[in-house]
Amino acid sequence: MSTHKLDYLDELEAEAIYILREVAGQFEKPALLFSGGKDSITLVRLAEKAFRPGKFPFPLVHIDTGHNFAETIDYRDRMINRIGEKLIIGHVQDSIDEGKVVEQKGKNASRNALQTVTLLDTIAKHGFDACIGGARRDEEKARAKERIFSVRDEFGQWDPKRQRPELWNIFNGKIHKGENVRVFPISNWTELDVWNYIRREKIELPSIYFAHERDVITRNGQLMAASPFLNMDDEDIIERRNVRFRTVGDMTCTAAVESYAFEIDDIIDEISESKISERGARMDDKVSEAAMEDRKKGGYF
Amino acid sequence: MDILKFITAGSVDDGKSTLIGRLLYDSESILADQLEALHSSNRKNDDGSIDLAILTDGLKAEREQGITIDVAYKYFQTDKRKFIIADTPGHIQYTRNMVTGASNANLAIILIDARKGVIEQTIRHSYLVSLLGIQQVVVCINKMDMVDYSEAIYETIVNDYKALAYKVGLENIKYIPVSALKGDNIVNESDKMHWYEGKSLLHFLETIELKIDDSTAHARFPVQWVVRPQTEELHDYRGYAGRVSSGSFKVNDRVTVLPSGFHSTIEKIELLDTEPTEAFAGMSVTIHLKDEIDISRGDVLVNTDYQPELSQQIEADLCWMDTRVLDTSLTYFVQHNSKVTRCKIQEVLYKVNINTLEKEFNEDFKLNDIGRIIIKTAEPLAFDPYQINKANGGAIIIDSRTNVTVGALMLRGISE
Numbered sequence: 001m002s003t004h005k006l007d008y009l010d011e012l013e014a015e016a017i018y019i020l021r022e023v024a025g026q027f028e029k030p031a032l033l034f035s036g037g038k039d040s041i042t043l044v045r046l047a048e049k050a051f052r053p054g055k056f057p058f059p060l061v062h063i064d065t066g067h068n069f070a071e072t073i074d075y076r077d078r079m080i081n082r083i084g085e086k087l088i089i090g091h092v093q094d095s096i097d098e099g100k101v102v103e104q105k106g107k108n109a110s111r112n113a114l115q116t117v118t119l120l121d122t123i124a125k126h127g128f129d130a131c132i133g134g135a136r137r138d139e140e141k142a143r144a145k146e147r148i149f150s151v152r153d154e155f156g157q158w159d160p161k162r163q164r165p166e167l168w169n170i171f172n173g174k175i176h177k178g179e180n181v182r183v184f185p186i187s188n189w190t191e192l193d194v195w196n197y198i199r200r201e202k203i204e205l206p207s208i209y210f211a212h213e214r215d216v217i218t219r220n221g222q223l224m225a226a227s228p229f230l231n232m233d234d235e236d237i238i239e240r241r242n243v244r245f246r247t248v249g250d251m252t253c254t255a256a257v258e259s260y261a262f263e264i265d266d267i268i269d270e271i272s273e274s275k276i277s278e279r280g281a282r283m284d285d286k287v288s289e290a291a292m293e294d295r296k297k298g299g300y301f
Numbered sequence: 302m303d304i305l306k307f308i309t310a311g312s313v314d315d316g317k318s319t320l321i322g323r324l325l326y327d328s329e330s331i332l333a334d335q336l337e338a339l340h341s342s343n344r345k346n347d348d349g350s351i352d353l354a355i356l357t358d359g360l361k362a363e364r365e366q367g368i369t370i371d372v373a374y375k376y377f378q379t380d381k382r383k384f385i386i387a388d389t390p391g392h393i394q395y396t397r398n399m400v401t402g403a404s405n406a407n408l409a410i411i412l413i414d415a416r417k418g419v420i421e422q423t424i425r426h427s428y429l430v431s432l433l434g435i436q437q438v439v440v441c442i443n444k445m446d447m448v449d450y451s452e453a454i455y456e457t458i459v460n461d462y463k464a465l466a467y468k469v470g471l472e473n474i475k476y477i478p479v480s481a482l483k484g485d486n487i488v489n490e491s492d493k494m495h496w497y498e499g500k501s502l503l504h505f506l507e508t509i510e511l512k513i514d515d516s517t518a519h520a521r522f523p524v525q526w527v528v529r530p531q532t533e534e535l536h537d538y539r540g541y542a543g544r545v546s547s548g549s550f551k552v553n554d555r556v557t558v559l560p561s562g563f564h565s566t567i568e569k570i571e572l573l574d575t576e577p578t579e580a581f582a583g584m585s586v587t588i589h590l591k592d593e594i595d596i597s598r599g600d601v602l603v604n605t606d607y608q609p610e611l612s613q614q615i616e617a618d619l620c621w622m623d624t625r626v627l628d629t630s631l632t633y634f635v636q637h638n639s640k641v642t643r644c645k646i647q648e649v650l651y652k653v654n655i656n657t658l659e660k661e662f663n664e665d666f667k668l669n670d671i672g673r674i675i676i677k678t679a680e681p682l683a684f685d686p687y688q689i690n691k692a693n694g695g696a697i698i699i700d701s702r703t704n705v706t707v708g709a710l711m712l713r714g715i716s717e
Contacts (some may be wrong), residue, residue: 004549004581005511008304008383017585019545021525025598025639050542050585053535054528068401078697145371163371164706165397168695169402170636174704188385190376197559232511 009197013046016185018169019148019153020050023130023183024057026173030130030183031088031123034060036072037248039134039186042194044083045203046185052067058132060088063119065111065250066093067229071250075206108219110252120156121187123180130173138190148187154178191246192271199264209267211244211259213298222255302378305506306385308402308435308442308500310426311412317444319352320412320481321388325377327488328503330386346482348695370468372402374702381507391422395671396429396655397622404695410439410502415448415478419461419561419596421656424469428655431469432671432711437509445494446480446562452496468658475509475548477502491686518582518690519607520548520556523638524600528587539585540571541596545693546638547685548604549581550588555605559683565590582692599640601683601693609685609693612715614647615655618687619666619674623700623707627666635710643679644698650674675716687711 010226021045024029032047034040047056049296062076080087095101100121101114123131137144147163149171164172168235173181186194196203215226219238224230226238229251243256244267311317345350359588377384387402389395391642403409409430411428413423430438440462440611448454455478466474477486478497485491499505528637554567569589570580580586588602596602603609627646635644652672653662666672698708 005303006583010304011304014583014585021542021544021585022639025525035524051526051528052573053538054530057526072589126646137374144373144375146610160371165401165709167401167697167706167709168637168691169405169546170695170697172697172699172704172706174634174705186313188374188376190378192378203493268508 019185308406518547520604634699
């Protein structure tokens with residue numbers, strides 16, 4: 001008889017590996033949604049722990065808005081090369097060219113909202129029945145209520161009132177044709193947990209997570225990277241600042257924070273004392289208090 | 302540092318969301334932008350102070366109706382421990398949500414309104430906490446500010462609760478008088494109740510020693526996935542991937558594979574590039590056996606000397622979670638760890654009126670009903686009684702028409 005108790009990072013890791021293996025065991029055609037952000041990078045590490053020395057039982061899928069940080073794409077391609085797994089890219093540009101979505105206009109135009117259509121098309125085209133994502137319940141109030149196995153109808157919609165009860169560690173992945181399940185293995189991790197895990201596992205990250213000099217403009221009180229993708233006018237003043245990014249999304253909706261955190265230890269110190277939560281640096285959540293819930297109902301990650 | 306998962310049982314009227322909000326707020330677990338949203342919200346308490354309940358009300362429908370519909374998970378940590386709160390609704394129509402939240406909790410906070418004392422819903426919540434096998438209970442007698450912080454009222458409620466606890470079979474109970482609204486004894490000790498000599502709720506949560514029942518139970522390892530690279534250099538590699546659900550496995554342990562009954566010995570335990578000599582409850586690993594046996598997902602490796610029950614006819618407690626009533630003529634699926642097989646609810650022995658704890662014999666099994674049934678399964682389940690080993694005694698019922706999870710089973714024993 002033993003009296004062992006797992007340390008919290010080991011417990012979170014073991015839970016995530018367990019969830020990934022449930023996906024492998026329960027679904028015919030799963031996929032791992034890979035954004036190039038630290039959460040999906042963590043998922044790749046966890047998948048290695050779950051399935052090596054075997055291959056992943058799923059490809060990685062990147063929904064590419066075309067408005068990427070170059071550092072992210074460079075990172076993605078090197079990582080795919082290293083792990084030797086299949087990468088499928090869904091291009092938002094294709095959805096625009098096919099006339100399925102219309103590019104937003106105006107100063108705050110972003111392709112972030114258009115991703116949903118490309119994602120759903122990519123899911124349909126490849127027949128994915130489960131999509132693994134790196135969302136966490138601590139990110140936002142609507143996510144705090146989402147299941148680890150979250151069933152979506154054929155329109156990708158999440159219905160918060162019709163969620164399946166999720167008991168013990170038993171995940172019900174049974175679905176009808178046309179439905180699919182979004183699976184969130186790191187639901188129970190916090191931002192700090194992810195960073196501590198990345199440090200412990202010595203996982204490499206895209207360089208934009210660390211402090212660097214960059215041209216930025218201030219918009220709606222937030223620092224946005226100056227880039228050809230951002231609609232700028234004479235009122236926008238470009239400044240060179242020391243910044244880093246806390247999330248890695250589309251360049252037009254991911255705000256930077258002023259930072260001198262050059263090493264992972266600095267970042268963990270910074271977050272431990274931080275007074276702004278991670279999603280606070282995402283302009284897409286600022287629209288309204290119910291923003292995330294509405295987008296999830298529409299099939300967002 | 303470890304993780305404590307707890308559930309809060311109480312209704313909106315008891316100030317449950319306020320209590321959680323207070324825990325987060327006073328332990329400084331709210332970040333600046335969330336705080337800003339909190340302060341700018343239109344919802345205020347009667348005295349104009351901010352309504353902390355907003356912190357846990359996630360969904361639009363809930364904000365409109367002012368109630369908690371679903372299970373919301375909240376995360377915070379102190380220097381001593383990490384906490385996961387499952388905030389579940391208290392009304393009887395949300396019994397299934399409370400059962401869901403309780404299934405993963407190490408501890409339950411039961412809230413009692415000091416003005417009302419032990420009422421029907423206290424009985425219901427306590428019964429569910431007992432049924433789901435939560436081993437540690439904290440009874441928070443809330444709204445003490447509204448009864449002039451009266452020790453006599455507190456003592457009466459504690460005595461009433463002790464009688465209830467005995468009736469539903471709860472042990473290990475801690476009582477704390479609090480005011481979530483004013484912050485008494487939540488994070489900081491109250492200066493208004495000098496007659497109370499205990500510590501605050503947070504202090505208790507930080508220091509309570511967790512019972513690690515999963516790791517003291519017998520060794521069980523449900524196989525989730527078979528790792529077979531089938532490459533040239535790893536031609537014969539065959540590893541069984543899974544998570545130890547209870548007990549512990551060591552290299553050279555004798556194990557039995559169920560339901561087939563074949564025996565073998567553990568050759569190696571792997572976790573990516575490491576080879577631990579032992580895997581205990583909660584660990585996700587890959588196990589190699591010395592003999593070549595046909596093992597697939599749904600099988601379970603167990604300690605040969607301490608085997609679980611193996612049966613196709615099992616007595617169980619059932620909580621029904623669907624709006625369609627239980628149909629004893631219908632074939633459902635049962636999922637027990639990684640095993641899924643067809644089943645029928647062969648017989649309903651009785652239902653429990655969870656407000657009075659009396660048995661009922663005549664009615665349909667409806668949404669939120671709880672009772673004792675006999676289940677017949679197409680293939681045998683290798684289970685332990687839930688009261689002895691939660692990790693290997695819980696199962697779910699899935700409706701084969703809708704694929705929805707419609708029932709929670711706490712397996713009790715072989716039905717003769």
